[in-house]
Amino acid sequence: MKLRQLALAATVVAAGLSGALVTSAAFAQAKEQFFPVLSGRTGPVAPNATPWANGHNDYMKLVNARGGINGVNTLVEECETAYATDRGVECYERLKGKHGGATVFQPLSTGITFALTEKIPGDKIPMITSGYGRSDTADGGIFKWNFPLVGHYWVAGDTVLQHIAKQEGGWDKLKGKKIAVVYHDSPFGKELLPIVQERAAMHGFTLQLLPVPAPGVEQKAIWLQIRQQKPDFVVMQTWGVMTPTAIKEAVATGYPREKMFGTWWSGAEPDLKDVGAAAKGYSAVMMQHGAEPQSAVVKEILEKVHAKGQGTGPKDEVGTVLYMRGVMGAMLAVEGVRAAQERFGKGKVMTGEQARWGYENLNLTQAKLDALGFKGVMRPVSTSCADHLGANWARVHTWDGSKFVWSSDWLQADEQIIKPLVKASAEKYAAEKKMTRRTAQDCQS
Amino acid sequence: MFYRENGQFKTTYRADQQIFPITQDRWVILALIAFAFVGVPMLVDEYMYRAILIPFLILSLAALGVNILVGYCGQISLGSGAFMAVGAYMAYNTYVRIDGMPLILALLSGGFFATLVGIFFGIPSLRVKGLYLAVATLAAQFFCDWAFSRISWFTNNSSSGSVSVSNLQIAGWRIDTPLEKYLFCLAFLVVFGLLAKNLVRSAIGREWMAIRDMDVAAAVIGIRPVYAKLSAFAVSSFIVGVAGGLWGFVHLGSWEPAAFSIDRSFQLLFMVIIGGMGSIMGSFFGAAFIVVLPIFLNQFLPWAGALVGVEISTATISHSEFMVFGALIVWFLIAEPHGLAKLWSIAKQKLRLWPFPH
Numbered sequence: 001m002k003l004r005q006l007a008l009a010a011t012v013v014a015a016g017l018s019g020a021l022v023t024s025a026a027f028a029q030a031k032e033q034f035f036p037v038l039s040g041r042t043g044p045v046a047p048n049a050t051p052w053a054n055g056h057n058d059y060m061k062l063v064n065a066r067g068g069i070n071g072v073n074t075l076v077e078e079c080e081t082a083y084a085t086d087r088g089v090e091c092y093e094r095l096k097g098k099h100g101g102a103t104v105f106q107p108l109s110t111g112i113t114f115a116l117t118e119k120i121p122g123d124k125i126p127m128i129t130s131g132y133g134r135s136d137t138a139d140g141g142i143f144k145w146n147f148p149l150v151g152h153y154w155v156a157g158d159t160v161l162q163h164i165a166k167q168e169g170g171w172d173k174l175k176g177k178k179i180a181v182v183y184h185d186s187p188f189g190k191e192l193l194p195i196v197q198e199r200a201a202m203h204g205f206t207l208q209l210l211p212v213p214a215p216g217v218e219q220k221a222i223w224l225q226i227r228q229q230k231p232d233f234v235v236m237q238t239w240g241v242m243t244p245t246a247i248k249e250a251v252a253t254g255y256p257r258e259k260m261f262g263t264w265w266s267g268a269e270p271d272l273k274d275v276g277a278a279a280k281g282y283s284a285v286m287m288q289h290g291a292e293p294q295s296a297v298v299k300e301i302l303e304k305v306h307a308k309g310q311g312t313g314p315k316d317e318v319g320t321v322l323y324m325r326g327v328m329g330a331m332l333a334v335e336g337v338r339a340a341q342e343r344f345g346k347g348k349v350m351t352g353e354q355a356r357w358g359y360e361n362l363n364l365t366q367a368k369l370d371a372l373g374f375k376g377v378m379r380p381v382s383t384s385c386a387d388h389l390g391a392n393w394a395r396v397h398t399w400d401g402s403k404f405v406w407s408s409d410w411l412q413a414d415e416q417i418i419k420p421l422v423k424a425s426a427e428k429y430a431a432e433k434k435m436t437r438r439t440a441q442d443c444q445s
Numbered sequence: 446m447f448y449r450e451n452g453q454f455k456t457t458y459r460a461d462q463q464i465f466p467i468t469q470d471r472w473v474i475l476a477l478i479a480f481a482f483v484g485v486p487m488l489v490d491e492y493m494y495r496a497i498l499i500p501f502l503i504l505s506l507a508a509l510g511v512n513i514l515v516g517y518c519g520q521i522s523l524g525s526g527a528f529m530a531v532g533a534y535m536a537y538n539t540y541v542r543i544d545g546m547p548l549i550l551a552l553l554s555g556g557f558f559a560t561l562v563g564i565f566f567g568i569p570s571l572r573v574k575g576l577y578l579a580v581a582t583l584a585a586q587f588f589c590d591w592a593f594s595r596i597s598w599f600t601n602n603s604s605s606g607s608v609s610v611s612n613l614q615i616a617g618w619r620i621d622t623p624l625e626k627y628l629f630c631l632a633f634l635v636v637f638g639l640l641a642k643n644l645v646r647s648a649i650g651r652e653w654m655a656i657r658d659m660d661v662a663a664a665v666i667g668i669r670p671v672y673a674k675l676s677a678f679a680v681s682s683f684i685v686g687v688a689g690g691l692w693g694f695v696h697l698g699s700w701e702p703a704a705f706s707i708d709r710s711f712q713l714l715f716m717v718i719i720g721g722m723g724s725i726m727g728s729f730f731g732a733a734f735i736v737v738l739p740i741f742l743n744q745f746l747p748w749a750g751a752l753v754g755v756e757i758s759t760a761t762i763s764h765s766e767f768m769v770f771g772a773l774i775v776w777f778l779i780a781e782p783h784g785l786a787k788l789w790s791i792a793k794q795k796l797r798l799w800p801f802p803h
Contacts, residue, residue, distance in 0.1 A: 041760035050760075080743070080763040085704060086500070089697065090740060093496040111701060114607045118698035122621070134605070185594060187605035187701050194604045211594075214703060425604065432541060432601070433611055 043082030044215035045240030054313030055326025088112035136425035151287030216242025293319030297373030385443035494623035510684030516722035518677035519657030524585030530705035532686025533693035559686020567678030609699030721786025
């Protein structure tokens with residue numbers, strides 16, 4: 001029997017074809033900085049990941065309308081992952097070498113982040129995981145190529161608990177209380193747990209951990225459990241179709257929405273639109289921005305991109321929570337390149353390795369952010385070799401039945417608690433991999 | 446004209462019983478293996494290795510394992526994803542927990558534990574058959590999904606439940622570049638392919654096929670169903686377990702239980718059905734069809750759209766990829782219910798008569 005013959009013939013034919021496709025699209029043009037987009041426009045997170053990708057691409061178009069990054073235009077190409085890790089890895093491989101090499105990846109999936117964390121050091125491409133991914137990658141001494149800029153799950157978890165404590169009148173009031181954590185049963189959901197467990201041990205409240213299997217549409221049993229055990233608060237680490245399902249179940253079981261708090265990925269318009277007025281009172285913690293239809297950057301996008309018919313998505317989603325997150329992700333990606341240009345040559349196309357330096361030495365002052373149109377949207381971000389996080393501020397917003405309104409002041413995550421957690425987890429990773437901490441010399445490079 | 450065995454006389458039993466009795470077959474296969482080891486590395490780029498060839502090789506290996514159980518022994522199993530998971534997680538545990546553990550030994554130990562689990566979940570096959578067995582093997586899938594996401598020992602107490610390995614090396618040879626990974630997987634596949642091919646031609650393989658075709662008759666002529674069925678489960682889950690280890694170690698590098706979900710079990714079963722049940726070569730066809738075709742469609746559709754001047758959005762591509770893929774599966778199964786391997790053997794028959802058919 002011809003064991004391998006047709007199998008290999010078929011692969012080689014397909015190889016030739018796809019190779020031809022890859023090369024035909026890969027005319028590396030001068031002066032274009034390539035930002036790959038791993039989109040999730042289909043699959044279980046489509047309602048949430050679509051505005052993210054639209055915001056990201058619109059901001060990149062805006063950068064070009066503003067004259068590029070010191071004259072270097074941005075170029076985006078999407079690859080659809082449908083939130084599946086293996087497809088995400090395939091997309092990464094497909095895009096990383098295109099258009100002169102990828103600048104930075106933003107996978108928008110914790111599963112893909114975990115897989116790519118193993119690959120990016122070899123390929124010398126940085127990765128921004130703004131608000132998701134591995135929390136311990138904030139330790140730049142171990143994770144040279146990862147940048148969880150502006151916040152990660154532990155910042156979100158800590159600030160949401162701070163908000164609850166503040167509402168109750170202090171941490172000591174939480175003693176003896178019961179908090180249920182409803183989380184996506186995957187690395188994404190479990191990443192939240194160390195910080196809430198740490199806080200629970202510190203302040204003497206009990207935790208009820210309720211994992212929901214992916215994609216999160218089977219929650220009947222869990223909400224019945226919540227109804228029986230009546231926890232004082234419910235913290236939700238949910239994403240995609242899971243969030244509206246949880247809120248609908250809460251409505252059905254009569255759990256008060258005022259006592260439900262989402263983390264960063266659980267509080268956006270697509271999650272609550274369908275539930276509408278019934279979701280009134282539900283809050284979610286936002287790392288810095290929320291829905292910002294009034295901000296200068298949104299007005300500029302409407303004027304310079306959408307008014308010219310170049311908008312990526314529908315006009316009415318511009319300025320919504322997840323759209324803004326895409327805009328912010330794109331802004332961070334671009335500003336890192338701008339910072340790198342300061343060092344490696346203005347008006348030049350940066351390689352991934354050079355861009356990494358930019359992300360590590362990011363210094364977005366309030367004046368710079370205001371000039372970019374992010375006044376009132378964000379606070380300053382500054383990173384260093386040791387700290388790849390850059391900022392740890394958050395606010396809480398609450399659904400009023402038709403839109404989100406701010407319901408808390410700025411909250412800062414407690415570095416005293418998070419730093420040791422990050423360090424311990426990063427060291428454990430390094431020990432498993434037999435890696436050593438970066439030297440001071442490496443920090444200069 | 447060229448493909449016929451006229452004049453090739455077998456003078457010994459040995460010559461008569463070799464894997465490829467026809468000289469042309471033998472040479473073509475040897476040339477193919479040589480090409481895979483030497484020619485492919487000269488031709489393809491990194492993307493081909495990492496996104497297509499390596500997943501293809503590993504899933505071919507897994508499909509090979511499933512084919513032994515489903516195609517040769519007739520025991521329908523939906524637990525293949527679970528056996529892959531056992532292979533991956535146990536290989537990880539032996540690799541991380543035992544200092545200085547050689548890589549190959551770790552992968553094989555993953556296969557060993559998968560064998561144990563496979564035999565255990567194969568026990569119901571002694572009582573239930575067909576679709577009922579498929580449902581019974583689902584238990585393996587659900588149990589393993591549960592165990593690997595709940596019992597933190599398996600993930601070395603990782604807080605997120607995701608595990609990762611890197612710095613793979615064998616006796617100082619670091620398996621780092623895509624080429625090395627490709628060769629590593631290819632070597633595994635060649636060895637296991639040869640092993641499987643010989644197993645199914647041997648006494649034990651004939652026992653499996655007898656059980657598949659009619660278990661009562663097989664028992665009457667002296668084949669022990671317990672032994673035959675459980676050995677099929679053991680061999681199959683060993684191969685699938687090693688494939689799972691390779692999938693985690695070499696392809697993904699970092700994985701979570703979702704990488705071996707029920708979807709993976711279905712995918713492997715479909716590979717066997719589409720490729721051809723009871724055919725070693727069918728496993729390769731099936732793996733190629735399931736692994737390569739979606740990726741190919743995903744890249745071909747925008748290209749085809751651009752030819753006629755239509756720009757297709759990423760979401761539309763993704764949706765149409767599913768539709769075209771589904772339609773192709775249906776079409777292939779109608780055109781040839783016995784799988785792609787059957788098409789291949791028909792082609793071979795025709796080739797023998799070419800250019801003078803009757």
